[in-house]
Amino acid sequence: MFQYVYPQFQFKSLLRGEMLEQLRDYPKYYLQLSFSGFAEGVVSGCKLSWDNGKLTVGPGMVYRGGHLYFMKEPYSLECEPDNRRRYLKLQFLTEMKELRQVSGNTRIVLAHEAPDPACEMELCRFCLQEGARLRDKHENFEDFSTEFDTINLIYAPYAGGGVSTLNPVILKQFARETFQNRTKDPYDVSFSMNVLANKGVIEEECILEYLKVKLDGEVRDQSTYGMYRGLLKVLREQEQGGGRQDKEYQGRRSVMLL
Template sequence: MFTRTYPNFAKGRILKTEMLENLRDYPHELTDLFLRDYSDGIVAGTEIRVGEDSLCIGPGIVKHGGMIYTLTREVELPYAATGRETVLKIRFYPAETEGDFTVCRAEPVLDEHVSVSSEELELARFKLKEGARLRSDYRNFADLATEYNTLNRLHAQYAGFRQSTLHPEIMRYFAAELMKSRASGTQDFTFAMQCLSVQPVDREAILHYLALRLGKEYKTYTNVQIHTHLTRVLEEAGSGGRPVTGGRFGAPQRMIVD
């Protein structure tokens, strides 16, 4: 049967071990049940704010090895222009016993080792040239993959139903450009609305949309490959994925023949 059990603290009652265990276990049990079918990855938050010489990682929730980790306060990491690819990761450490508690720790780090181990989770990466400014504002959807001086979230592992998916902000960016383009198909409108209203968008839904939209067989793609194909969708839809010289992005172009 379904139950909800909570201790009764009242004057004259004996404080029992079971009552304290209930307080300890209930929040973890509830979270684990709610996220049981989700893959490892970012669950919520962990937004990245780019400063002049540091990255600020906001509070958030991540899942790793089936366990839930929370960051309750902002963490700031200084960065430098090295011209080499640097990965912002969360690094997980083995559990430790400290007195009456078992502590599972993880911390954000900047690492020039591009490969991400099984005990790490990527949040973003960048390659900053000396004298340049790191930016997180993008000109268009294609600009998300710019190699230099741009915060790249395409490799980030976001928790999804049974498999990881793309960061919701990436899919919202795609949907916004698609809606502003000349795309008029029902499948485009339906998928765009899903991207704008559902967080995160299931990876399976993205892959099926790409197969249908591009007229190809269903295939599994990496995050970067998905971005490449979504950029192609925008180009075919008429937005071009690029700024229009001398006019509004996505606006129709006119050719004058003399």
């Protein structure tokens, strides 16, 4: 049956072991239930920035293997140009079991090898050329896929229900540009409003269903890159006059006005 139990601390009363266990277990159970069924990825934070030859990962939280990993302070590492693709990766180390605690640790590395899904998670990728600066701000939605001198977040998983999803930063940019395009398509408006209302956190299933409607069929590549390419195609259709769905909507409206 459902219940809740909180310890009562009183003056001059003994502090028993089970009282401390209740304080320990409550937040642990809450987090376990809240993220039950989630796929791995960034949960919040972990903002990336580059300055004076250093790449910095901001404080944040990631989810992996049923555990939440926290980083309270920014972490910086050397990042000089080398004209080759590099991956910023999070390596998950073997769980440490000690007398009074169990801990899971990670290591942040910059390497030319793609992440190993068995023990690593991608945070970003890029190719920094000699004499260039690594851009950490994107001018528009298409800029997220710029190959050189730009942080690429498309392939980095963001924690979602069942399957990892796109980074909220990418989805919010899509929503902004959709409204800039003045589309009248109710699907575009509804999807973009949901993106902004949920601070960019949208489940993979919702993105795919939206793309199926907009692209008139199945989405063959359902990876984060495939979803990004699909959304980019939608934006291009909006810029060219609204696309099929928008024209159908405008046609129905014209009939009603007559």
